[in-house]
Structure formats: C-alpha cells, structure tokens
Amino acid sequence: MNKISRYTFLIGAVIISSFSACLKDTSQPDFSKNSPIIELPVGSSNANGAGNTIDAAFTQDEVPSDYFVYVNYAAPDANPQDVTVTLSVDGTAVDKYNKANDKNYTALPAAGYTLASNKVVIPAGARKVQFPIKINTQNLDPTVTYALPITITDGGGFTVSGNFGSLITVIKLKNKWDGVYTVTGTMNDTVNPLLTGSYPRTFQLITQGPYSVAIYDPGNNAFAHAILNNGGNSTYGSFSPVFTIDPTTNTVTSAVNYYGQPAPNGRSAKLDPTGENKFVMSANGKVPVSLKTKYIMVQDGTDRTFFEESWTFKSAR
Numbered sequence: 001m002n003k004i005s006r007y008t009f010l011i012g013a014v015i016i017s018s019f020s021a022c023l024k025d026t027s028q029p030d031f032s033k034n035s036p037i038i039e040l041p042v043g044s045s046n047a048n049g050a051g052n053t054i055d056a057a058f059t060q061d062e063v064p065s066d067y068f069v070y071v072n073y074a075a076p077d078a079n080p081q082d083v084t085v086t087l088s089v090d091g092t093a094v095d096k097y098n099k100a101n102d103k104n105y106t107a108l109p110a111a112g113y114t115l116a117s118n119k120v121v122i123p124a125g126a127r128k129v130q131f132p133i134k135i136n137t138q139n140l141d142p143t144v145t146y147a148l149p150i151t152i153t154d155g156g157g158f159t160v161s162g163n164f165g166s167l168i169t170v171i172k173l174k175n176k177w178d179g180v181y182t183v184t185g186t187m188n189d190t191v192n193p194l195l196t197g198s199y200p201r202t203f204q205l206i207t208q209g210p211y212s213v214a215i216y217d218p219g220n221n222a223f224a225h226a227i228l229n230n231g232g233n234s235t236y237g238s239f240s241p242v243f244t245i246d247p248t249t250n251t252v253t254s255a256v257n258y259y260g261q262p263a264p265n266g267r268s269a270k271l272d273p274t275g276e277n278k279f280v281m282s283a284n285g286k287v288p289v290s291l292k293t294k295y296i297m298v299q300d301g302t303d304r305t306f307f308e309e310s311w312t313f314k315s316a317r
Helices: 002-024 094-101
Strands: 038-041 054-058 065-074 083-089 118-123 126-133 146-154 168-176 179-188 195-197 201-209 211-215 226-229 232-235 241-246 250-257 267-271 278-281 290-301 300-316
Touching: 054 065, 054 126, 065 083, 065 118, 065 168, 094 146, 094 168, 118 126, 126 146, 179 195, 201 241, 201 300
Parallel strands: 054 168
Antiparallel strands: 038 065, 065 126, 083 118, 083 146, 146 168, 179 201, 179 300, 195 226, 201 211, 211 241, 226 232, 241 250, 250 267, 267 290, 278 290, 290 300
8 A cells, every 4th residue: 555655646746746847837939039010900811912901981072081091010019210111002903802802893093092192101119100091082983892902112121011011992982862761651552552651661872873872671682662562561573763863952853763764564763743852961961861752653654653751861871
C-alpha cells in the first residue's frame, strides 16, 4: 500500500506541476514589430482581389450631398507624424469588380462627384480621418445603380493594404417622394362588388425616375395594389400605378401602369382629375408629409375601379 501511495503522489505532483506551468505561460503574439498599413476600412474583405464595397443611398437634390470614406492608419501605435495619403477615382476598378462579382454597376461619371482634393492628411497621433466627397445627385439617373471606386495610390511612405486598398461605394438614388406610407381610402370596383379596398395598408413609393414613383406593396413583395376578394387578401394582377409629379408644385400630373399602358391583361392606369392629387411637403420642401389622390384602373379601355386615397409619410425607405 505504501508503494502505491508513493507512486500516486509522484504522478499527482507531475500533473499539478504541468498544469501550473500552463497557467504561468502568459506569452502573447508580439504585434509591436508590425509595419503600419494605410487602408480604407470596411467590415470585411470580399477577398477576391476586386475591391470591397459599401452601400450608400442619396435623395436627389439640387444641393450636392456630403459623403466620405474613412482612411485608416493601421498599426499598434498611433502615427508619430502627419501622414499624407493620396487617393484616386479608378474607373477600371468598377469593370474589375463587375467581372469578379457578376454585377453590372455603372461607374459614377465625373459630373456625379466633386473632390476638394485627392489628398488627405492623417494628423500625428491620429489613426482615422474622413476623405470628403460631394455627390452631385442632380446629374445622375435614379434608375441606374452607380459605383464610386476610391483607391489609395500613395500611402505617404507606408504600405498600402492589399485587401483594403480600394473601396467601391455602391450608390442608389431616390427622389424626394420616395418612402414608406400609411394608406387609407376607398375603392369601388364597378364590375365585381366582391372586390373591395384593403385599408389601412403600408405601401411604399419607389423611385422610377427623377419625378416619378411606383406603388410597391411589401406585404405582397411586389409592385401591386392589395385588395380584398370577398374579405380575403388579394391583388389586381399586373397593376400598380406609377405617379409622375411636378417638382415645383408637388402635384401628381399623371398615372400609368407599371406593367404597361396597357399591360398584357388589358389593365392601365389614369389619374382622376376630380382628386386633389398633390403632395404636402415639409417646410423645407424636401420631405413629404402626405398625399391625397384619386386614380382609376382601366380594363380593356373602360374605367373599372376607382380609388380615393390618403397617404401619410412614415419614414424613408
């Protein structure tokens, strides 16, 4: 028994000694010798060598929109001196990105942006600064998805990141009437009385051009107008009005069908001139408050369904 006890004690001592040694091992990777890197940081890299992307949305306005990308000094310690970084808009980067990611973005034209300078200074002691850009939305087509490719061409004496040296901003435009609305109203189908209005409802107005928006029903995940069929949820197939608006008066000047005028099923849209058909805007004229409108669904050339609606703006889309 004494022999067994001695062996048990020795084995236990070895285990405890090994475990204690593990606890005392506080070594960590040493990053202090890493060379500083200049980068355009984003959440994660696309890792295909074609640049990284970030999304941005702008409302069309005669006043250019302020935008910026971050330029970062990546190192264990803050930089001891000012670092001047040079950047450029590299149109070829969009072609490279499109090919690598099966996209069809359009490079933002020169008239679509303004740079105060192609250089930015990271001050001594700082790590990250903003590189300012003006987006000239009035010179752009809201039906097009644009890409603004910014590339670091000179890291101010430091290495430019291989994975984060370029950043492509994917730009989508909205006009000022675009948004999410609560809709109430009435609907009268003169052909089928079992088809009635589905109100209140949350609809979206989605930009179709500088001065036009289409009705989108997120509940049906489609450009559509929800209705009730004998009390059950339904829609009019291939029917969704597109409103054209006068930018000066915010008056709706016309309505057509998103699916064609007429659509293959014979449905078209038109404005009812007896309606108010006008947006009320905020004091600065840039944000919608409400819309009152009347419009008609035309079936095979005959006025069939009459809508009278009040739209209240809830939020940007």
